[in-house]
Amino acid sequence: MNIASVRRPIIPPAPPRAPDDMSFFGRLAVIRRNMIATWGQPAYEEEVIKGRFFLRNSFILNQPDAIRHVLLNNYENYTRTPAGIRMLRPVLGDGLLIAEGHSWTFQRRTLAPAFTPRATANLVPHMTAVLDETIAKLDTQTGAPVDLREIMQRMTLEIAGRTMFSFGMDRHGATLRNFIMEYASRLGRPYFLDMLLPVSWPSPMDFARARFRKRWTEFVAMLIAERRAAGKKDGAPPRDLFDLMDAARDPETGKGFSDEQLVDEVATMILAGHETTATALFWALYLLALDPETQEEVASETSGEHLDSMADIDRQKFTRAVIDETMRLYPPAFLVARAAREKDNAAGVEISKGDIIMIAPWLLHRHEKLWDQPNAFIPKRFMSTEAPDRFAYLPFGAGPRVCIGAPFAQAESVLALARLIGAFRVELADQANPVIPLGVVTTQPDHSPMFRITRR
Numbered sequence: 001m002n003i004a005s006v007r008r009p010i011i012p013p014a015p016p017r018a019p020d021d022m023s024f025f026g027r028l029a030v031i032r033r034n035m036i037a038t039w040g041q042p043a044y045e046e047e048v049i050k051g052r053f054f055l056r057n058s059f060i061l062n063q064p065d066a067i068r069h070v071l072l073n074n075y076e077n078y079t080r081t082p083a084g085i086r087m088l089r090p091v092l093g094d095g096l097l098i099a100e101g102h103s104w105t106f107q108r109r110t111l112a113p114a115f116t117p118r119a120t121a122n123l124v125p126h127m128t129a130v131l132d133e134t135i136a137k138l139d140t141q142t143g144a145p146v147d148l149r150e151i152m153q154r155m156t157l158e159i160a161g162r163t164m165f166s167f168g169m170d171r172h173g174a175t176l177r178n179f180i181m182e183y184a185s186r187l188g189r190p191y192f193l194d195m196l197l198p199v200s201w202p203s204p205m206d207f208a209r210a211r212f213r214k215r216w217t218e219f220v221a222m223l224i225a226e227r228r229a230a231g232k233k234d235g236a237p238p239r240d241l242f243d244l245m246d247a248a249r250d251p252e253t254g255k256g257f258s259d260e261q262l263v264d265e266v267a268t269m270i271l272a273g274h275e276t277t278a279t280a281l282f283w284a285l286y287l288l289a290l291d292p293e294t295q296e297e298v299a300s301e302t303s304g305e306h307l308d309s310m311a312d313i314d315r316q317k318f319t320r321a322v323i324d325e326t327m328r329l330y331p332p333a334f335l336v337a338r339a340a341r342e343k344d345n346a347a348g349v350e351i352s353k354g355d356i357i358m359i360a361p362w363l364l365h366r367h368e369k370l371w372d373q374p375n376a377f378i379p380k381r382f383m384s385t386e387a388p389d390r391f392a393y394l395p396f397g398a399g400p401r402v403c404i405g406a407p408f409a410q411a412e413s414v415l416a417l418a419r420l421i422g423a424f425r426v427e428l429a430d431q432a433n434p435v436i437p438l439g440v441v442t443t444q445p446d447h448s449p450m451f452r453i454t455r456r
């Protein structure tokens with residue numbers, strides 16, 4: 001794709017490429033800190049990279065046809081990886097993200113109506129209410145250094161809480177974030193035996209994960225009980241995601257979710273949704289602070305707009321392009337991994353049973369054969385009539401297991417960015433210390449930089 005640009009685009013920071021001679025143990029040490037730093041230059045140039053890791057073959061696929069085969073044409077042959085299941089099951093249980101086979105089909109078709117763009121449009125008032133409050137709070141912090149990453153995390157959690165339960169997270173938000181931090185800092189990271197043992201053999205860390213799971217599910221069940229109680233008291237509660245999920249019935253069998261399943265679905269939606277969206281918004285604000293001209297273009301697009309409905313959000317074409325380009329350069333889900341059930345041929349790539357397939361949006365989105373100026377921040381590339389190949393741009397995955405929350409996340413992030421940049425000019429308080437992305441569960445910044453905001 002060729003992009004005509006009048007000025008030189010910025011090249012935002014990225015980890016250095018791994019040296020060709022990185023040893024097995026060197027890689028193992030780096031994986032826990034930053035998976036992105038284990039990928040060397042060939043991973044940004046080659047279509048397929050075959051390797052061996054923990055007694056299994058692994059493939060990095062950068063070839064859109066092969067990716068289409070794995071994620072779409074023969075998706076049933078590919079499951080979540082044993083390490084992925086081990087790490088996610090304690091927090092997500094058997095919810096939609098982890099489920100496989102009939103259980104997944106039942107959950108996906110039962111939940112689908114609650115996540116359509118139309119259903120999402122009904123949730124926009126919850127989002128705008130949280131944004132009004134966030135902007136009012138930020139108004140008291142203009143001029144002083146602010147940690148916009150933390151503010152984005154709190155804001156997206158608040159939006160997740162209100163859209164899910166119609167109540168604020170003022171009482172439970174801190175506990176919820178403590179659960180997440182506790183899990184992400186230790187139990188959610190891969191250890192040597194996690195990668196080596198089959199899922200049916202507990203690793204030493206699995207015992208601590210099981211204890212965590214008990215406390216976590218009790219907490220989510222308590223949130224659900226509070227929501228049910230509030231629903232009964234009010235008589236007519238406002239429509240929220242919980243309402244939709246509780247009433248959801250499988251269109252084929254008429255079956256709904258059991259109480260235990262509902263706990264897993266609620267946990268999945270809150271966790272899968274809020275940290276990823278906060279990450280996308282953080283990187284968008286960081287990029288706009290590095291690129292004031294682009295920031296002004298976002299501000300001028302939003303000027304005079306009310307921005308409180310889906311139709312208003314849909315009109316923000318440039319802001320949407322900034323979000324799309326942010327998720328190209330810093331895809332919150334930097335890796336989508338699968339294990340092959342049976343042998344297969346993916347557009348010429350011979351795959352054996354048990355092989356690990358890595359489709360890394362981080363690599364794919366910066367691949368030198370797929371993108372013009374792959375490392376530069378050029379939002380307008382997403383406004384060109386020449387759309388990128390569907391299987392070369394995968395911030396939300398693709399195929400039947402594509403992110404169910406994508407319309408929600410897109411609406412929320414475009415709305416939030418437009419409202420925040422419409423209200424404030426955003427700069428970095430410390431220009432000297434570049435923020436380096438770390439691939440650990442999501443594409444996190446290595447530190448939270450301080451920003452300075454001024455009212456427009």
Ligand code: HEM
Pocket residue numbers: 096097098108268269270272273274276277280331332333336337394395396397398400401402403404405406408409
């Ligand atoms: C910017 C924000 C988001 C990003 C980048 C993102 C990314 C992704 C990706 C890449 C996948 C596919 C994973 C795979 O194929 O292995 C996925 C799946 C999923 N996402 Fe998101 N997501 C975001 C927001 C959300 C939100 C807001 C929700 C819920 C409200 C959500 C819920 C889910 C669920 C339940 C799945 C599993 C779907 C299935 O397996 O059928 N995500 N997401």
